[in-house]
Each structure stands twice: as C-alpha cells, then as structure tokens.
Amino acid sequence: MISIILPTYNCADYLDRSIMSVIRQTYNNWELLIIDDGSTDNTKEICNYYCNIDKRIKYIYQINQGVSVARNNGINLAQGQYIAFLDADDLYTSNFCSELIYKIYNYDIAYSGFTYKKEDNTNKSKILKETGNILIPYLNSISNQEHPLHICSMLIKKDILIKNQILFTPHVKNCEDTEFIIKVLYVANANYFNGHLFTYLQGRAGSATSNTPIINQITSILESFKRIYISSPDNIKPHIRYLIKKEINFWLKTLLSRKLRKNIKTILSIKKWEIYNRNILNIKDKK
Structure with missing residues (x-):
C-alpha cells in the first residue's frame, strides 16, 4: 500500500x-x-x-x-x-x-x-x-x-x-x-x-515562500545546506561545500543585477553569513 x-x-x-x-x-x-x-x-x-x-x-x-x-x-x-x-x-x-x-x-x-x-x-x-x-x-x-x-x-x-x-x-x-x-x-x-x-x-498567495522575506528564505536555504554539510560523510562534504558556495554566488549575482539600494541589506546579510561560516567554506579539500 x-x-x-x-x-x-x-x-x-x-x-x-x-x-x-x-x-x-x-x-x-x-x-x-x-x-x-x-x-x-x-x-x-x-x-x-x-x-x-x-x-x-x-x-x-x-x-x-x-x-x-x-x-x-x-x-x-x-x-x-x-x-x-x-x-x-x-x-x-x-x-x-x-x-x-x-x-x-x-x-x-x-x-x-x-x-x-x-x-x-x-x-x-x-x-x-x-x-x-x-x-x-x-x-x-x-x-x-x-x-x-x-x-x-x-x-x-x-x-x-x-x-x-x-x-x-x-x-x-x-x-x-x-x-x-x-x-x-x-x-x-x-x-x-x-x-x-x-x-x-508556484507563487501561490499565502504560501510559506510567498509570505517569507527574501533574506529569510536565503538564510533558511544556507542553514539547511550547512546542516547537511555537518552531518555528511567526509567524502560528500566537498560537494556540499561547493553547493553552498554556488548558492551564495547565485544570490549575490541575482541581487546585484537588480536595484542595488533596494537589496543592499540583503547582500550584506549574505556576506555576513559567508564570513561567519568561513570555517566551512575555506577548507581546502584533499586531492
């Protein structure tokens, strides 16, 4: 069943x-x-x-x-x-x-x-x-x-x-x-x-996504990926690290392509998250 x-x-x-x-x-x-x-x-x-x-x-x-x-x-x-x-x-x-x-x-x-x-x-x-x-x-x-x-x-x-x-x-x-x-x-x-x-x-009025500010959405995504990274086996961690970096770059590029003044707080919040989690993002993977 x-x-x-x-x-x-x-x-x-x-x-x-x-x-x-x-x-x-x-x-x-x-x-x-x-x-x-x-x-x-x-x-x-x-x-x-x-x-x-x-x-x-x-x-x-x-x-x-x-x-x-x-x-x-x-x-x-x-x-x-x-x-x-x-x-x-x-x-x-x-x-x-x-x-x-x-x-x-x-x-x-x-x-x-x-x-x-x-x-x-x-x-x-x-x-x-x-x-x-x-x-x-x-x-x-x-x-x-x-x-x-x-x-x-x-x-x-x-x-x-x-x-x-x-x-x-x-x-x-x-x-x-x-x-x-x-x-x-x-x-x-x-x-x-x-x-x-x-x-x-997609985009239904009243849905969790449509009611959540964009910075909260982005932070929630990054925190989810961070939890995945922490719980991942060592051989998977490089892939999750790469995923996090790509996600950050995607959002920064997207926000910078729009009105900068409107998005500056969100951009700074993403950069702050990136700096705070540099211990994850800056690890050099073993070859």
Missing part, C-alpha cells in the same frame, strides 16, 4: 482538486493522510466530506507547527509500505502511483519529472535520468540551480526512512524538502520514470 501524506494549512480553495487527483489514481491500494496544521478556514469540513465518501482518506488535526512536523506526523502514522507526499495546492496525474510503484521494484525510491505552473506560464522540470545512488548527480544539478526532484514527485520505501531515522527538520520554512531529499539520497538506490507525473503550483 502507498501512504500519501498531504499537509495543509488554510488551503481550502485548492484542497478539493488535490484530493480528487488522489481519488482518480488508476492504482487503488493507497491511503491518504490529510494532516491539518491548524487551519482556520473550512479545511475540516472539506476533509470530513471526503472521509465520508472514501474510507481510504483519513483526517488528522494538529496545532499549527509547520509543514515539516505535519509531514513527520504523517510518516509516523502511515500504514503503507511506501510513502508519497502531496501538497494541498498541487496535483498528481492519474498514473502517478501506478507508474512509480512499478519503477520502485528492487529500488528504495522512484521518481519522475514534474510540471510547474506560475500564473499562465507552464514549464517542465529536467528529468534526472540516473539509477542507483544518484546523490552526486542530484547535488550537481541543484548547484546549477536545476531542481530535477520534488518531494512530491517521489515514491519512497518507508523502511528506509525508519531504518535511517530520516525525518524533516522541524520549524524550517524553506528548503526543508531539499534537505530531506538529500538525506534520503545518502542511503537510497533510485529509479526514474521518464515523464512528468506531478504538477507544482
């Missing part, structure tokens, strides 16, 4: 279509765990309606603690052999489960490409066509600002999460999903589906 974990917070306007994208799956052996992170809209009423018409759907309420805690609670409650994630404003294609359950055979995770929409613009992600341990190819991709994996475009064996005590870092608003993916890729063998099975809505 696949346990699909759907955290939600005040997404009542989008929740129907996300739930329906699960109900419409051609693969039927699933459960949907909707983790309500303290919503104040009519999320509960919508969820109770679907729970009454489909017993595979379960509604769990928690006091607002953030998406990471909601996903972790979902992992702990999951009854399935496999774990998938879906955000409340995003969609699966109808063959998401059937394609990935086939691809995960003899592997720890299976993943696909994804479509991302922002207003009237629609684009498709690059597909990382790699099998086995794909950690280094993935790190190389995100170092170049390419993001071929999304937390909601993956199917993961639950055993690998439990065995390696892999959870989301609580109370992190940005990059918590990338941090989680990297921790999974440390220990997982992966297979891919050559297609796009998930649609991601």
Whole structure:
C-alpha cells in the first residue's frame, strides 16, 4: 500500500482538486493522510466530506507547527509500505502511483519529472535520468540551480526512512524538502520514470515562500545546506561545500543585477553569513 501524506494549512480553495487527483489514481491500494496544521478556514469540513465518501482518506488535526512536523506526523502514522507526499495546492496525474510503484521494484525510491505552473506560464522540470545512488548527480544539478526532484514527485520505501531515522527538520520554512531529499539520497538506490507525473503550483498567495522575506528564505536555504554539510560523510562534504558556495554566488549575482539600494541589506546579510561560516567554506579539500 502507498501512504500519501498531504499537509495543509488554510488551503481550502485548492484542497478539493488535490484530493480528487488522489481519488482518480488508476492504482487503488493507497491511503491518504490529510494532516491539518491548524487551519482556520473550512479545511475540516472539506476533509470530513471526503472521509465520508472514501474510507481510504483519513483526517488528522494538529496545532499549527509547520509543514515539516505535519509531514513527520504523517510518516509516523502511515500504514503503507511506501510513502508519497502531496501538497494541498498541487496535483498528481492519474498514473502517478501506478507508474512509480512499478519503477520502485528492487529500488528504495522512484521518481519522475514534474510540471510547474506560475500564473499562465507552464514549464517542465529536467528529468534526472540516473539509477542507483544518484546523490552526486542530484547535488550537481541543484548547484546549477536545476531542481530535477520534488518531494512530491517521489515514491519512497518507508523502511528506509525508519531504518535511517530520516525525518524533516522541524520549524524550517524553506528548503526543508531539499534537505530531506538529500538525506534520503545518502542511503537510497533510485529509479526514474521518464515523464512528468506531478504538477507544482508556484507563487501561490499565502504560501510559506510567498509570505517569507527574501533574506529569510536565503538564510533558511544556507542553514539547511550547512546542516547537511555537518552531518555528511567526509567524502560528500566537498560537494556540499561547493553547493553552498554556488548558492551564495547565485544570490549575490541575482541581487546585484537588480536595484542595488533596494537589496543592499540583503547582500550584506549574505556576506555576513559567508564570513561567519568561513570555517566551512575555506577548507581546502584533499586531492
């Protein structure tokens, strides 16, 4: 069985279509765990309606603690052999489960490409066509600002999460999903589906990213990468160090290309973070 974990917070306007994208799956052996992170809209009423018409759907309420805690609670409650994630404003294609359950055979995770929409613009992600341990190819991709994996475009064996005590870092608003993916890729063998099975809505009003100041977003990303660096094996640390340097350079270049006066505080904050963490960034790697 696949346990699909759907955290939600005040997404009542989008929740129907996300739930329906699960109900419409051609693969039927699933459960949907909707983790309500303290919503104040009519999320509960919508969820109770679907729970009454489909017993595979379960509604769990928690006091607002953030998406990471909601996903972790979902992992702990999951009854399935496999774990998938879906955000409340995003969609699966109808063959998401059937394609990935086939691809995960003899592997720890299976993943696909994804479509991302922002207003009237629609684009498709690059597909990382790699099998086995794909950690280094993935790190190389995100170092170049390419993001071929999304937390909601993956199917993961639950055993690998439990065995390696892999959870989301609580109370992190940005990059918590990338941090989680990297921790999974440390220990997982992966297979891919050559297609796009998930649609991601970018820039939704009220989302954690849209409500977070840019400097807080950048700092959260860098701190996530720093946590990954600290916990990484020695042979992986150079790759994470390179990732951090590339991320800093990307943001400095991006901000300097805009109005300098408007972004000067953010630029100085990034440089301050860089200086404070020079003990990580200035280490010379052994050849």
